[in-house]
Amino acid sequence: MIETVRNAWKVPDLRKKILFTIFALLVFRLGSAVPVPFINTEALANQMTLMSGTIFGLLGTMNGTAFSHATVFALGVQPYINSSIIVQLLTVAIPALERLQKEGGEEGRKKIAAITRYVTVAIGLLQGFGYYTLINSNTYNIVDTTGVPSWWAAIVIILTFTAGSAFVMWLGEQITEFGIGNGISIILFAGILSRAPTMIWSMISGVQTWMKDPTSSSALHPVVVPAIIIGMLLLVVFVVFIQNAERRVPVQYAKRVVGRKMYGGQSSHIPLKVNMSGVMPIIFAQAIASLPATIGMFVPSAQTEGSAWNTFLKIFDTTGIVYIVVYFLLILGFSYFYSTMQFNPIEVANNLKKNGGFIPGFRPGKPTADFIAKVLNKITFFGAIYLSVIAICPLVIGGIIDNSTLAIGGTSVIIVVGVALETVKAMEAQMLMRHYKGFLE
Template structure:
């Protein structure tokens, strides 16, 4: 990867793209430390103390925003509204026929869906910003608490949060146009990398405890580093894994020329849904913790109910495992239609050797998708649960860089490197890839 970046840097055009992407990341990090107005920063620090150690939606948002959420800065909402908007539009494209037809209109249809996605992002930013202001207000963080000043400050804070979301969306689109990689993914990558110092400080604290008498951490801290490296290797291997279905195209004569007759394959990636099943599952399981954050129930039935959804509890981990598998199948179902794939093969005179065209081909593809999805879902579930289980079993608590963050980091890095390699190949710099 470093060699690819070094070779790309020697190409003036790609060097400009890399510098532009780096400049956008710097702007993003600057916006992540500019606080919104009308807040008591000392009260904010008290309200957000220990956020990364809890199982709430706020801790999840803080991780994705690179710590900006806990500091109530301009980019506190991060790219989460845009991610949620994109997911909603993907689901609606399957469920609503007009949107489905729009998606099949080519580039013009995709631009229309992109415009709708932006409007939905702004709407979600307003809702999420309003909820965050309410939490800050109830926690005693806002400076003004009554009268016209309260209303005015609330409007300003919510609009600043929403403007930050819109600005991040625009910055991501600028990377898509003038930089390298997927813009939103790059910003998400930068936010998670910004949390690495917190993880290193946690490991440093445990190492210090080892020197003070807790000698088990002399073994547990290096073991966690080894597990982290092993997880990165497994993710890298699984990201490139695919099941190739052989395809044979029949020969056909058009005019005086003969077409077809070649063999090909239909690739199906093992990690079909990427990190989305984990995002869905963690978002749903963080709802009880978020509700309890506002309700502050500690005793009785509801107190036991909310405590059951703590990340260190067995119920949380079992439900997390099941939901990841369920959402992996759900995402595969809405993204891949075996009947449509079989019809496309039939219309192009393509067949799977040993399988009859039509319904048998659709059933064959459906069975392969089912098995591949199970393997990919188990991979995601294990990667997502290993940091949590390790932290609970060893007493090291919740890791700031969890399985979801590691998958995002590795996935974005691999995709960016592949794009750099393709850019160099387009410019005929073949020797740089040797």
């Protein structure tokens, strides 16, 4: 990976793209440090510390320190991710949108992108209002409206959250167009990494507390830290191995005579990646899993101990069995959904038939499509199980040792490693397009 980045830096065009991506991330981190007006950040930090083991802690991890400090970019890329899920589901359910996506060409894709942006702004308004309701419905005096009407402070806070979310969406699109890799994934990557120093300091503080008072609830045995580090490294190695694994379906091309020359006759293969959907099922699953917390934001009594909404949110705690089961099933479902959106066996079979290709042992047309679909389902199932197990194992371990940081950090590792691999592959693809030989050897 380091060698790929070094080689890409030698190419002027790629160097500009890398610098643009770095500059965009600096802008994102700057916006993540600018607080929204009328908010007492110290009181908010104390409140978020109490929510570290809940789903609000998970939202804070996905959006970085911006969420816990109520900065301009507090909502991060969550509204855009939710919008993308809604639009993709509607594309499958509504024939007009499906035709627009498949037959509309470039103009159709632009219209769908515009719809996604409008839905993002609408969701940003809803989540901004929900977040304001959350921080305004407690006894910690987080919202300071001294000297101004409360309704004016509410409007400023909600619109600032919404504008920040829209800007992050625009920034991600600019990275995708002028930078390296998928902009939204890279911003999510940067947001997760921004909490790494906090997680490391939490482990150090836990060990120090254990040395002073082993019975303390925040104590962490010194042996646990190396075990966590080794476990994370093994997780990274396993994720990299599966991300690069693929099933190669053999393809044979028939010989044909054109004029005096003979074409075809060579052998090839169709590469089917074990984890074809990458990190998207996890991101989508987390977006859906955050819906209870988002709904709870609109209810002032959600933070009142013993209330119905407070009990409901505790059921969906990140270390609770209900959340783990729902999270597992969502990853399975989105893995199949995303692989179906990305790969069409019928279209592949038709293309093979047009080009004189066939899979040995299967007739062209429907038998070939059925075989590819069968192989794809098996591979997708294994990939979905892999993602689900890797995602929930840290949750289970975190619940056993009563450490919410570990529970959230396990999912973060999968996203960070997956985005890093996808970005490196994007660099390699762009270097290959420029015919710079020897860089990938």
